[in-house]
Amino acid sequence: MDSSTSPLTSERIDVFWEEGMLKHYTGTGVFDTLTDPGFLEVLEKHPENSDRVKNMVSILKKGPISQYISWNAGRLALISELLTFHTQEYIDELMQADKDGGKILCEGTILNPGSWKASLFAAGTTLSAMKHILDGNGKIAYALVRPPGHHAQPSRADGYCFLNNAGLAVQLALNSGCKKVAVIDIDVHYGNGTAEGFYRSDNVLTISLHMNHGTWGPSHPQNGSVDELGEGEGYGFNLNIPLPNGTGDRGYEYAMHELVIPAVQKFEPDIMVLVVGQDSSAFDPNGRLCLTMEGYREIGRIVRKLADKHTVGRLLIVQEGGYHVTYAAYCLHATLEGALSLPLSLLSDPLAYYPEDEALAVKVVDSIKQCWKDNVLLFK
Numbered sequence: 001m002d003s004s005t006s007p008l009t010s011e012r013i014d015v016f017w018e019e020g021m022l023k024h025y026t027g028t029g030v031f032d033t034l035t036d037p038g039f040l041e042v043l044e045k046h047p048e049n050s051d052r053v054k055n056m057v058s059i060l061k062k063g064p065i066s067q068y069i070s071w072n073a074g075r076l077a078l079i080s081e082l083l084t085f086h087t088q089e090y091i092d093e094l095m096q097a098d099k100d101g102g103k104i105l106c107e108g109t110i111l112n113p114g115s116w117k118a119s120l121f122a123a124g125t126t127l128s129a130m131k132h133i134l135d136g137n138g139k140i141a142y143a144l145v146r147p148p149g150h151h152a153q154p155s156r157a158d159g160y161c162f163l164n165n166a167g168l169a170v171q172l173a174l175n176s177g178c179k180k181v182a183v184i185d186i187d188v189h190y191g192n193g194t195a196e197g198f199y200r201s202d203n204v205l206t207i208s209l210h211m212n213h214g215t216w217g218p219s220h221p222q223n224g225s226v227d228e229l230g231e232g233e234g235y236g237f238n239l240n241i242p243l244p245n246g247t248g249d250r251g252y253e254y255a256m257h258e259l260v261i262p263a264v265q266k267f268e269p270d271i272m273v274l275v276v277g278q279d280s281s282a283f284d285p286n287g288r289l290c291l292t293m294e295g296y297r298e299i300g301r302i303v304r305k306l307a308d309k310h311t312v313g314r315l316l317i318v319q320e321g322g323y324h325v326t327y328a329a330y331c332l333h334a335t336l337e338g339a340l341s342l343p344l345s346l347l348s349d350p351l352a353y354y355p356e357d358e359a360l361a362v363k364v365v366d367s368i369k370q371c372w373k374d375n376v377l378l379f380k
């Protein structure tokens, strides 16, 4: 048994959660369009609905992982805290939208009565989780939050996100004396908001593994492509790993070993943030990548090992997307099993039955590695 599986290191995950986040109501319609042309008898909920998070809470309370979980309350963020990542103008826009009774900020992204308070809970709860680690009260904390945050840019809402929960937590770590923070984002979509917030900084290494979806309009001008490497001092500290459709457990594992582990090792962070979305699963309606529970478990194990090696085990995990109301909860369970470095899996996979062909993913990862060797300081 090596040190990373030693029972002396973190045996517990401190989960931060607040019920008020359920009160962000996103409505029903044709999937996430926020409209109902009237053709259907049965309308479905917007994919970013409270059911998905209720199931996440439930599986952590009732699943076999429950014995390793300690529950903590969240809180509302202060406006002054939001200004560490967002502009005053943008926060004013959100507060005005709340006062006016709601607003569609961009495609699929609606602020309804209750949404602003839920957003403040998501941001504040993530900050509480980060502070818990910074104060030395725990090694691994998980902020179970919604609305999600990683698409929210300093001055713009995007992709169901209003406030960048993870970005605010990173900024808190920096303001509390951390010199270097590494962010690994495994949501199926590009973590463009977090990337944008630290694009000119070499204190924050942002790595995003995502579906190669490109830009999706004015709220999301970034492509998430390999050549978006950061600017100025931040050049080489924003690493994008756009994976081909169909990439599954083995493709991800290859990317983690060839790209993510070497980058983080060279960077030597003081603290790590794992930004998780279960929309990279094989069954998610919003993604075309194919992770199963075992893939999530392995990513959890890898990140935990990196944290043990570089950050004395300090790891903040922040919830983002994940829209299959059953499988997202199961994949979350698996990710946290991995982060606990448990020798055996606690929960079997009820759904993983598609075969994986990783040849294309391996080819793409190899070409990204070559590009980084030519351009990225961490790979020289």
Ligand SMILES: [Zn+2]
Residues within 6 Å of the ligand: 187, 188, 189, 277, 279, 320, 321, 322
């Ligand atoms: Zn996503």
